[in-house]
Amino acid sequence: MSIDRKWTSKKKRALEVLLRLKRLYPNATCSLDYTTPVQLLVATILSAQCTDERVNKVTPALFAKFPDARSMAYADILELEELVRSTGFYHNKAKNIQGACRKIVEEFDGEVPQLMEQLLTLPGVARKTANVVSAHAFGNIQGVTVDTHVKRLTNLLGLTSHQDPIKIEQDLMKLIPKVDWENFSIMTIFHGRAICNARKPNCPECELAELCPSANRVVK
DNA sequence: CTCCCGATAT
DNA sequence: ATATCAGGAG
Numbered sequence A: 001m002s003i004d005r006k007w008t009s010k011k012k013r014a015l016e017v018l019l020r021l022k023r024l025y026p027n028a029t030c031s032l033d034y035t036t037p038v039q040l041l042v043a044t045i046l047s048a049q050c051t052d053e054r055v056n057k058v059t060p061a062l063f064a065k066f067p068d069a070r071s072m073a074y075a076d077i078l079e080l081e082e083l084v085r086s087t088g089f090y091h092n093k094a095k096n097i098q099g100a101c102r103k104i105v106e107e108f109d110g111e112v113p114q115l116m117e118q119l120l121t122l123p124g125v126a127r128k129t130a131n132v133v134s135a136h137a138f139g140n141i142q143g144v145t146v147d148t149h150v151k152r153l154t155n156l157l158g159l160t161s162h163q164d165p166i167k168i169e170q171d172l173m174k175l176i177p178k179v180d181w182e183n184f185s186i187m188t189i190f191h192g193r194a195i196c197n198a199r200k201p202n203c204p205e206c207e208l209a210e211l212c213p214s215a216n217r218v219v220k
Numbered sequence B: 001c002t003c004c005c006g007a008t009a010t
Numbered sequence C: 001a002t003a004t005c006a007g008g009a010g
Helices: A008-024 A037-046 A053-064 A069-073 A078-088 A090-107 A127-138 A148-155 A164-176 A177-195
Strands: none
Touching: A008 A164, A008 A177, A037 A053, A037 A069, A037 A090, A037 A127, A053 A078, A069 A090, A078 A090, A127 A164, A127 A177, A148 A164, A148 A177, A164 A177
């Protein structure tokens, strides 16, 4: 048999995954360094296809030079590009950071808007970034943040069969209690980095293996 | 769908 | 050499 009968229901399996993640990562939090909502927004834009560790190496110098939306909005774009260069996609990222900050200054009085609908109008901000900012800067959990780790692990765990992040998020919102939505993402990302990474998933050391249809474990 | 893109692990 | 990293826009 592939999976213990106790967890044949996808819902029960999801809740057991959640329980175990909480036990494994009781102190999991956002691993991006920031002090203001604008800084979190910028750090999250920079985190596209880049490790948080790398983002945290560039943001100290970036925020020392340009601490708020107003300073980034009218900064020399070449200087901005140079400061974020090592995170990759630096041309687009610098342009989006400046574009988002200009809009924040000109249309939102210098403050990051709190409504999802408004967040999503900022250049470089789509569902994933908006979820992160809404949850961590404003404590307003609107959905499940689906990044590359959440996408990979939830597919491996059989909690969704979709590849589209929006559809994955909709599946997860049905399986996970709302209060745990953001925490589930954070913990899944931690587990993705520590155990179930894309290059070499460590199934023998994985506490979720007996729940996971994809784990290469010995079948009884 | 393609493009953006440097740093790092394998 | 190649795959992957808290994605988003055209």
